[in-house]
Amino acid sequence: MIYFYAMNSTEIFQLALQLSKPWFVSAVRFETAPDGKMDLHIDIGFDRSFKFSPEGKVHDTKSKKWRYLNFFEYRCYLHSEVPRIKSAEGVRMVEVPWARQGSGFTLLFEAFSLALIEREMPVNKAADLLGEYPQRLWTVFNYWIQIAYNADDQSQVTKLGIDETSARKGHDYVTVAIDIDKRRVIHATPGKDQQTIDKIREHLISKNVDPQDITDICIDMSPAFIAGILDHFPNTSITFDRFHVVKLLNEAMDEVRKKEAREHDILKGHKYTLLKAEHNLSKRQKMEREELIELLPNIGNAYRLKMLFQDFWDFDNKQDAAAFLAFWCDLVDEHGIVPFKNFAKTIKGHWSGIVNYIESHIANGVLEGINNKIQLAKRRARGYRNINNFINMIYFLAGKLKFNFPHDFT
Numbered sequence: 001m002i003y004f005y006a007m008n009s010t011e012i013f014q015l016a017l018q019l020s021k022p023w024f025v026s027a028v029r030f031e032t033a034p035d036g037k038m039d040l041h042i043d044i045g046f047d048r049s050f051k052f053s054p055e056g057k058v059h060d061t062k063s064k065k066w067r068y069l070n071f072f073e074y075r076c077y078l079h080s081e082v083p084r085i086k087s088a089e090g091v092r093m094v095e096v097p098w099a100r101q102g103s104g105f106t107l108l109f110e111a112f113s114l115a116l117i118e119r120e121m122p123v124n125k126a127a128d129l130l131g132e133y134p135q136r137l138w139t140v141f142n143y144w145i146q147i148a149y150n151a152d153d154q155s156q157v158t159k160l161g162i163d164e165t166s167a168r169k170g171h172d173y174v175t176v177a178i179d180i181d182k183r184r185v186i187h188a189t190p191g192k193d194q195q196t197i198d199k200i201r202e203h204l205i206s207k208n209v210d211p212q213d214i215t216d217i218c219i220d221m222s223p224a225f226i227a228g229i230l231d232h233f234p235n236t237s238i239t240f241d242r243f244h245v246v247k248l249l250n251e252a253m254d255e256v257r258k259k260e261a262r263e264h265d266i267l268k269g270h271k272y273t274l275l276k277a278e279h280n281l282s283k284r285q286k287m288e289r290e291e292l293i294e295l296l297p298n299i300g301n302a303y304r305l306k307m308l309f310q311d312f313w314d315f316d317n318k319q320d321a322a323a324f325l326a327f328w329c330d331l332v333d334e335h336g337i338v339p340f341k342n343f344a345k346t347i348k349g350h351w352s353g354i355v356n357y358i359e360s361h362i363a364n365g366v367l368e369g370i371n372n373k374i375q376l377a378k379r380r381a382r383g384y385r386n387i388n389n390f391i392n393m394i395y396f397l398a399g400k401l402k403f404n405f406p407h408d409f410t
Helices: 007-017 107-118 123-130 134-151 195-206 223-232 242-261 271-275 283-295 297-314 318-335 338-349 351-355 365-381 387-398
Strands: 002-004 023-032 038-046 058-071 074-087 090-093 159-168 171-179 184-190 216-219 237-240
Touching (some): 007 038, 107 134, 159 387, 171 387, 216 223, 237 242, 242 297, 338 351
16 A cells, blocks of 8 residues: 655645535545555544534544546545534444445446447446446436436427337337427337326326326327327327337338239339439439339339328328318229228328328438437447346437536546
8 A cells, every 4th residue: 555645646636626624635545456466545523523514513424435437547436534423313434525425426427327328338338448337337327317307398288299218129018208399309218109198198297297288299100109188188189109100101102012023023122212202312313213113004003192192291281181082992992902091091090180180290310310329329339138227228319318517527
């Protein structure tokens, strides 16, 4: 063990730690850790005559240790005999200015850990970089998320988007609710069944939001979500997600292509020639598409129906939009293309929720962007086995929460 008794060394570290009365650096030392590395240890004392409260002087002390930010390449730890004082409520421990109670880390260390995660570093990798066990970092992470989430003001929410995502590939689904106006996640709950809608309703009530104030909810065509909304948000208007409807239409187009490709080799390799939006096609692809439409009548009819359907989204009157949709479904029946007839059945079965888009103009496109961010984090972390960790990561990435931990690491 090596001690530094020179006055200037303690003064330097006292300035670095930004300590003020009654706290001061009493000693600085290096110790050899079990892994053979040298760790820096800083002892912090306090003025014994200082009154921490009006009740009286120090009753006794308790030895505490915290992990601090590294000094150069050295891991650094703070040590202090933390005073306990008597009060009307009994004996209580004084709160130190460099750490929160119950934590083995300083506030700056916790903030730096969260900054690494915020910069898209997986928690396990951040823990490895900092030389800590991942679970200790998860504990810190979850603490600050819950503090910010519990304080989050959601009282102005009126329009919701709801969708599901998974913690791991094909496992542990989570239903996510977003505030469409603020473009942020407000709640996430395990599962993707009807009960998740009730849990979202209960959450809103806990945040002083009357479920009757929710005017619109945008979802895909999940029967569980539909049933849950009808049960728990009976006065809310359902809009079926535009992007989900377009996805089903493209799937119908691709089914037609696959069937025709069994007889016409010319269709091989042209999946996206028929599915991509016009502005995403190259000049050559546009020419190839026109050739396919001209040569193959079934492909031509299906493609024209697909493109005609896009006009629906441009209507600004529900009656006109509904009339157009009825006309389009009649055209599908006339052409008799089976995948499109199946799609038309889906449209008829979800008619009001699709037509509602003309008035609500809400869609889960923002949720798709959020989900892409979540999936990227999931791939980097190679999945989340702990569903609570996954939900808190969703809040961290997409909740737009306000944190009150320090942000100055200098």
